[in-house]
Amino acid sequence: MTAEFRKTSSWENGYQGTYTIKNHSRTALSGWTVEFDLPASTTVGAHWDAQLIRQGNRYSFRNVGYNGPLAPGASTTFGWVAQGSGVPAQCVVNKGGPCEGGGDITAPTVPxxxxxxxxxxxxxxxxxxxxxxxxxxxxxxxxxxxxxxxxxxxxxxxxxxxxxxxxxxxxxxxxxxxxxxxxxxxxxxxxxxTGDLSPTRTKPTAPYVDMGAWPTPSLSTLASESGLKNFSLGAITSPTCKAMWFNYYDPRAGWGKENINALRATGGEVKVTFGGAGGRELAQNCDSVDALFTEYDAVVRQYDLRYVDFDIEGAAVNDPVSIARRSAALARLQQAHPGLRISLTLPVAPSGLTQTGLSVVTSARDAGVALDVVNVMTMDYFMVIDYGDAAIQAAEATVTQLKALYPARTDAQLWGMLGVTPMIGENDDHQIYDQADARQLVAFARSKKLGMISFWDVTRDRNACTGNLSLCTNVPQSPYEFSRIVGAYNG
CATH class of the missing domain: 2.60.40.10 (Immunoglobulins)
Incomplete structure (x- = not known):
C-alpha cells in the first residue's frame, strides 16, 4: 500500500495538497491511515474525504466509511488546504513503511x-x-x-x-x-x-483643451499665445461602440486633423484623451476586446498618435468588466503600435487613489500594458482644504501606492510615471486653486522630476474671465497666466 503526495495548487501563503492511497496487494483492505508531520509554520485548514486527528505537528488522516474498503489495485484520494508552505515529512501509511513520495527531499535542478x-x-x-x-x-x-x-x-x-x-x-x-x-x-x-522605441518620452506639460468648446479652439493659436507646445485633447467618447469626438464628430473622417497637423508644424504634439466626465468611455459600450481594440486602433491610425490618455472616472471607475476589457484592448494596442505611450487619468483624494482607481492601474499592469503615466486629477475634493497642499499630498500618497504595484521600480522611476492635473481657478466645489498653488506644484515637480504636470483647461485660462466655470477660472488673472507658470516645467 502506498500514499502519494501532490500539491494540486499553490499560492503565496498556502497550497492545496492531496494524498492518493493505492492498494498494491492481492487482497482487499478494509481501511487506511496516513500520518505525517508539518513544520510549526504550516497548519491544516479545511480537509475532505478523511477524518483528521492532530497531535502537535503530527497529523493523522483516517478513511471515512465510504472510501475505506480498497480492492486490489484500487485507489482513493483525500485532500486539505494548508496555511503555510511546509510540506509533509515522516509520512507513514497504515502505521507501517514510508509513504511513496513522502520522502521527496531532493530539489529540482537550477534553471x-x-x-x-x-x-x-x-x-x-x-x-x-x-x-x-x-x-x-x-x-x-x-x-x-x-x-x-x-x-x-x-x-x-x-x-x-x-x-x-x-x-x-x-x-x-x-x-x-x-x-x-x-x-x-x-x-x-x-x-x-529595455529599449526606447519612441524618439520622445512623456511630454512634461500637456494641459487639457476642451475640443468641444465653441468655436473649436485653434491649437496652433493656443500654442502661439500661451507659450505651450503640447496639449491633451478631450475627448473621444461614445453613446455606442463607435469612437466619436465628444459624441458628435467621427474621427475616421479625420475631424480636427488639420488642426492637429498645424500644431505639429510648429513643433508641438497632442495626446488624445478617451473618456472623461462628459461621456461614456468606449470600453463601457463595446462588448468585446476585438471591437474595442478596433475603435482605439482607428483613432491612433487616423491621427498618427504617439500618446493616448484614458480618463476613467464616474461609473467607469467602478465597472470591473469594462476595466478588464479596456486593459486587454490596450495591451493589444501597444503590440500593434510599438512605442505608443498610454496614460491613465484617475480621480484622487489627498490620501491617494481610491481602491477602484487602484484596480484600474492593477488591471492594466496585469494585462501587460506598459503605462507611461498615472495621472491624478487633484480637483473637486468637496472639502475645505488648501488645494495647493492637497495636490502635493495626493502626489506623495499615489507614489506610495504605485510602489506597492511596481516593487521593482526605483523611487525616481515611480515619480517619473506620475502626472498631476489640477483644475485651475475655481473648482466645481467652489474651492480655489490659484497661481501660487500652480507655482508650488511646479517647484515640487522639479524637486521630484514628475513625469507630467497638466491642468483643466487651457480655454478657461485663455478667457481670464468671471462667469460660467466651463469658460472661466473666476480668479483674477491675465490671459494664459496659468499656462505660462506650468509651461516653465520641462521635466
Missing part, C-alpha cells in the same frame, strides 16, 4: 540558459531551459526582478516581463520548485535593458 529574447521599451522577454526533478515534474518557477519576486510561473520556459521603464536595465533570476515544495538554488543573474 539554466536564462537569456533575453525580446526587447521592447516597456517589456523584456526571458527564455530558459526547463529544470528537472528526481521524482515529480517541476511545478513552477519564481521569477525575481532586481531581487524582488515578480511572479510565480507555472509550466512555462518563456515569459514576457511587462510594466518596465524604457531605456532601463533590469536583472532577472529564477528558482524552480517541485510538487513536494523543494526549491532549487537561484539561477545566474541575467541583466537586460
Amino acid at each position: 539554466t540558459g536564462v537569456h533575453i529574447t525580446g526587447i521592447e521599451d516597456g517589456a523584456l522577454t526571458l527564455n530558459w531551459t526547463a529544470s528537472v526533478d528526481d521524482q515529480s515534474p517541476v511545478v513552477n518557477y519564481d521569477l525575481f526582478v532586481n531581487g524582488v519576486r515578480y511572479a510565480t510561473l507555472a509550466g512555462v520556459t518563456s515569459y514576457r516581463v511587462t510594466g518596465l521603464q524604457p531605456a532601463t536595465p533590469y536583472t532577472f533570476q529564477l528558482i524552480a520548485k517541485d510538487e513536494a515544495g523543494n526549491q532549487s538554488a537561484s539561477s545566474n543573474a541575467v541583466t537586460g535593458t
Whole structure:
C-alpha cells in the first residue's frame, strides 16, 4: 500500500495538497491511515474525504466509511488546504513503511540558459531551459526582478516581463520548485535593458483643451499665445461602440486633423484623451476586446498618435468588466503600435487613489500594458482644504501606492510615471486653486522630476474671465497666466 503526495495548487501563503492511497496487494483492505508531520509554520485548514486527528505537528488522516474498503489495485484520494508552505515529512501509511513520495527531499535542478529574447521599451522577454526533478515534474518557477519576486510561473520556459521603464536595465533570476515544495538554488543573474522605441518620452506639460468648446479652439493659436507646445485633447467618447469626438464628430473622417497637423508644424504634439466626465468611455459600450481594440486602433491610425490618455472616472471607475476589457484592448494596442505611450487619468483624494482607481492601474499592469503615466486629477475634493497642499499630498500618497504595484521600480522611476492635473481657478466645489498653488506644484515637480504636470483647461485660462466655470477660472488673472507658470516645467 502506498500514499502519494501532490500539491494540486499553490499560492503565496498556502497550497492545496492531496494524498492518493493505492492498494498494491492481492487482497482487499478494509481501511487506511496516513500520518505525517508539518513544520510549526504550516497548519491544516479545511480537509475532505478523511477524518483528521492532530497531535502537535503530527497529523493523522483516517478513511471515512465510504472510501475505506480498497480492492486490489484500487485507489482513493483525500485532500486539505494548508496555511503555510511546509510540506509533509515522516509520512507513514497504515502505521507501517514510508509513504511513496513522502520522502521527496531532493530539489529540482537550477534553471539554466536564462537569456533575453525580446526587447521592447516597456517589456523584456526571458527564455530558459526547463529544470528537472528526481521524482515529480517541476511545478513552477519564481521569477525575481532586481531581487524582488515578480511572479510565480507555472509550466512555462518563456515569459514576457511587462510594466518596465524604457531605456532601463533590469536583472532577472529564477528558482524552480517541485510538487513536494523543494526549491532549487537561484539561477545566474541575467541583466537586460529595455529599449526606447519612441524618439520622445512623456511630454512634461500637456494641459487639457476642451475640443468641444465653441468655436473649436485653434491649437496652433493656443500654442502661439500661451507659450505651450503640447496639449491633451478631450475627448473621444461614445453613446455606442463607435469612437466619436465628444459624441458628435467621427474621427475616421479625420475631424480636427488639420488642426492637429498645424500644431505639429510648429513643433508641438497632442495626446488624445478617451473618456472623461462628459461621456461614456468606449470600453463601457463595446462588448468585446476585438471591437474595442478596433475603435482605439482607428483613432491612433487616423491621427498618427504617439500618446493616448484614458480618463476613467464616474461609473467607469467602478465597472470591473469594462476595466478588464479596456486593459486587454490596450495591451493589444501597444503590440500593434510599438512605442505608443498610454496614460491613465484617475480621480484622487489627498490620501491617494481610491481602491477602484487602484484596480484600474492593477488591471492594466496585469494585462501587460506598459503605462507611461498615472495621472491624478487633484480637483473637486468637496472639502475645505488648501488645494495647493492637497495636490502635493495626493502626489506623495499615489507614489506610495504605485510602489506597492511596481516593487521593482526605483523611487525616481515611480515619480517619473506620475502626472498631476489640477483644475485651475475655481473648482466645481467652489474651492480655489490659484497661481501660487500652480507655482508650488511646479517647484515640487522639479524637486521630484514628475513625469507630467497638466491642468483643466487651457480655454478657461485663455478667457481670464468671471462667469460660467466651463469658460472661466473666476480668479483674477491675465490671459494664459496659468499656462505660462506650468509651461516653465520641462521635466
